[in-house]
Amino acid sequence: MKIAVCVKEVPDPGPLRRIDPATKRIDRSGDRSLNTYDLNAIEEALRLNEAGGGGEVILVSMGPERALESLRKGLAMGAARAVLISDEAAAGSDLVATSLVLAEAIKRESPDLVLFGQQAGDSDGAVLWAAVADRLQLPVVSQVSELSIDGGKVTAKRQSEFGYDTIEAPLPAVLAVSDALNEPRYPSLKGIMGAKKKPQDVLSLSDLGVSADRAGEAGSRTAVSALSPPPSRGDTQKIEDDGSAAQKVLEYLIERKLV
Amino acid sequence: MSTLVFLEHHGSGIQKASLGVLSKAASLDADTSAVIIGSGVSGLAAEAARYGAARVFIADDASLEAPLPQTRVDVIADLVKANGFANVLFGASVLASDIAGALSARLEAGLNWDLSGLAVEGGALVGQRSALGDTVLVDVAWTAEPRLGLVRSGSFEPTEISGAGAVETVSVALQEFSSKAKMVERAHAEQTGPSIEEADTLVAGGRGVGSPEAFSELEALASALGGAVASTRAVVDSGWYPYQTQVGQTGKTVAPKLYIACGISGAIQHKVGMQSSQVIVSINKDPNAAIFDFSDLAVVGDLHEIVPKLTALVAERKA
Numbered sequence: 001m002k003i004a005v006c007v008k009e010v011p012d013p014g015p016l017r018r019i020d021p022a023t024k025r026i027d028r029s030g031d032r033s034l035n036t037y038d039l040n041a042i043e044e045a046l047r048l049n050e051a052g053g054g055g056e057v058i059l060v061s062m063g064p065e066r067a068l069e070s071l072r073k074g075l076a077m078g079a080a081r082a083v084l085i086s087d088e089a090a091a092g093s094d095l096v097a098t099s100l101v102l103a104e105a106i107k108r109e110s111p112d113l114v115l116f117g118q119q120a121g122d123s124d125g126a127v128l129w130a131a132v133a134d135r136l137q138l139p140v141v142s143q144v145s146e147l148s149i150d151g152g153k154v155t156a157k158r159q160s161e162f163g164y165d166t167i168e169a170p171l172p173a174v175l176a177v178s179d180a181l182n183e184p185r186y187p188s189l190k191g192i193m194g195a196k197k198k199p200q201d202v203l204s205l206s207d208l209g210v211s212a213d214r215a216g217e218a219g220s221r222t223a224v225s226a227l228s229p230p231p232s233r234g235d236t237q238k239i240e241d242d243g244s245a246a247q248k249v250l251e252y253l254i255e256r257k258l259v
Numbered sequence: 260m261s262t263l264v265f266l267e268h269h270g271s272g273i274q275k276a277s278l279g280v281l282s283k284a285a286s287l288d289a290d291t292s293a294v295i296i297g298s299g300v301s302g303l304a305a306e307a308a309r310y311g312a313a314r315v316f317i318a319d320d321a322s323l324e325a326p327l328p329q330t331r332v333d334v335i336a337d338l339v340k341a342n343g344f345a346n347v348l349f350g351a352s353v354l355a356s357d358i359a360g361a362l363s364a365r366l367e368a369g370l371n372w373d374l375s376g377l378a379v380e381g382g383a384l385v386g387q388r389s390a391l392g393d394t395v396l397v398d399v400a401w402t403a404e405p406r407l408g409l410v411r412s413g414s415f416e417p418t419e420i421s422g423a424g425a426v427e428t429v430s431v432a433l434q435e436f437s438s439k440a441k442m443v444e445r446a447h448a449e450q451t452g453p454s455i456e457e458a459d460t461l462v463a464g465g466r467g468v469g470s471p472e473a474f475s476e477l478e479a480l481a482s483a484l485g486g487a488v489a490s491t492r493a494v495v496d497s498g499w500y501p502y503q504t505q506v507g508q509t510g511k512t513v514a515p516k517l518y519i520a521c522g523i524s525g526a527i528q529h530k531v532g533m534q535s536s537q538v539i540v541s542i543n544k545d546p547n548a549a550i551f552d553f554s555d556l557a558v559v560g561d562l563h564e565i566v567p568k569l570t571a572l573v574a575e576r577k578a
Contacts, residue, residue: 018391018395019390019391019395019397024397026391094369094370095360095363095364095369095370096363096364096367096368096369096370099360099363099364100364103364118509119509122391123390124372124373124390125372126356126372127356127357127359127360127363127370127372127409128360129357129360130328130356130357130358130359130360130361130364131360131361131363131364132364133329133361134329134332134360134361134362134364134365135364137434137436138436138439139329139436139439139440140328140329140357140361140440141440142328142353142356142357143353145502155443158353159353159502159503160326160352160353160354160446161269161352161353161454161456161503161511162269162446162454162503163446163501163503164446165326165442165444165445165446166442166443166444167327167440167441167442167443168440168441168443169439169440169441170439173439173440178509179509180502180509220369220402221363221367221368221369221401221402221403222369222370222371222399222400222401222402223399223400223401223402224397224398224399224400225385225398225399225400226397226398227395227396227397227398228395228396228398229395229396230389230393230394230395230396231396233534233539233553233555234555236551236552236553236554236555236556236557237555237556237557238551238556238557238558238559239556239557239558239559240546240558240559240560241558241559241560241561241564241565245542245558245560245564245565245568246564246565246566246568246569246572247568247572248558249540249556249558249565249569250569250572250573250576252540252556253517253540254576256538258460258516258517258538259484259573259576259577
């Protein structure tokens with residue numbers, strides 16, 4: 001199968017992540033890596049093809065050109081090639097603009113399956129696949145914790161608030177996989193050595209036929225207007241249990257009308 | 260301004276998160292409508308009116324029986340085009356996130372997610388959300404209509420604001436691709452009591468609870484308090500408790516009135532899912548547990564001693 005996996009380079013998680021007060025965008029100047037959740041999508045794509053008679057796994061991403069470095073991790077895991085849409089005019093794209101650009105890039109590949117990880121580690125977004133599927137006019141299933149492909153259709157287990165649904169859809173389809181689905185492999189030394197030589201296409205918006213006013217800030221419909229520190233919780237009241245802690249907790253809850 | 264709120268239903272009731280968004284929207288905009296989509300759902304309209312809907316759109320069709328997103332996108336997109344709503348709001352859930360995401364593409368409309376605050380400034384909706392592991396509060400806006408928003412669960416308590424509740428039946432026209440995904444089997448998880456997104460009180464257990472059996476102590480306390488039991492990633496990964504109860508980065512984000520954390524160390528991945536709770540009480544043997552740093556009441560002690568005692572005291576008081 002030809003499987004497109006949409007991936008994203010994100011700033012390394014940790015205390016140093018910040019929003020640049022001038023641009024109000026996430027500061028991406030520090031260390032970066034492939035979004036962890038995307039590794040589950042790459043892993044699943046590789047496994048599907050290993051089990052099902054081969055095919056091609058293509059990484060599709062949007063970001064600055066240096067993001068190729070992060071994409072190489074996916075290539076080292078076993079993806080065949082990477083397509084990166086990199087264009088100054090695409091910087092600052094919101095969901096409307098990003099979904100348009102990715103959908104156009106995916107259309108060029110006509111894959112049998114499009115996979116996403118369950119969320120973006122930087123923006124905590126968990127909506128992109130639905131927007132891309134709508135633009136591609138393909139069925140979508142999210143929060144997939146188990147999947148199988150047989151006879152041109154996918155059967156997926158979706159984790160929802162109420163338990164597990166089983167959903168079936170014909171291919172081509174768009175799936176967002178949960179990180180409970182698999183354990184991503186570590187790239188082998190051979191994989192790492194070979195990754196640099198795999199095809200890595202860098203495309204501009206005009207390569208995709210997307211006009212610059214439909215991407216980046218011009219093509220976006222949301223904006224960040226201000227940043228502030230979160231409200232403090234106030235002081236912590238601490239007690240050590242000397243046998244009376246339960247009573248003290250009860251009194252605390254009664255005082256706050258929580259019982 | 261005019262606002263449409265998607266009301267998600269499960270079984271015979273509308274989700275509390277949806278009603279919270281509806282009553283908040285109605286308090287900001289008198290011209291707030293609700294939409295209920297499903298099969299056999301017309302009986303839910305009265306509840307929507309109680310929480311402030313001036314109009315209730317009902318899309319009732321056998322093809323809408325399964326809670327799948329794409330059919331619902333078709334219905335809402337048509338409604339927005341016909342009525343020109345300025346805002347379309349959702350209480351976040353797996354289903355609502357997929358609907359809102361797809362609607363953003365369909366209508367070329369901006370979507371802000373994880374909203375914990377909504378307000379009207381200069382006649383237009385603005386929102387507030389937390390970002391970067393809840394270390395920053397971000398004021399967000401939209402640059403065009405319609406404005407789509409996904410509200411973090413627990414942000415708004417449903418309050419009864421009586422609305423006119425004029426019922427309008429919506430005709431359903433689905434796109435061909437929207438019906439391609441089919442529900443083969445629907446979740447029928449046994450559930451007694453409220454789900455963790457709906458509960459006002461959560462008693463949450465981490466690895467420090469010690470064993471799957473010991474979760475019965477937390478269940479007893481949750482039941483005495485009229486709440487639900489939540490868990491952590493470590494607990495779910497160990498197979499001690501079901502995924503639907505997992506709070507944190509890869510689970511649910513909750514904001515109950517009371518969160519009692521038992522045997523939870525307070526890793527950042529868990530913190531982001533619960534730190535918006537109104538009151539956090541934590542019980543942990545380790546006096547240096549990170550969770551104490553963002554708790555209102557920190558109890559250093561053995562949860563197996565304290566939880567059963569507290570359960571008995573609460574039951575006694577209620578009796």
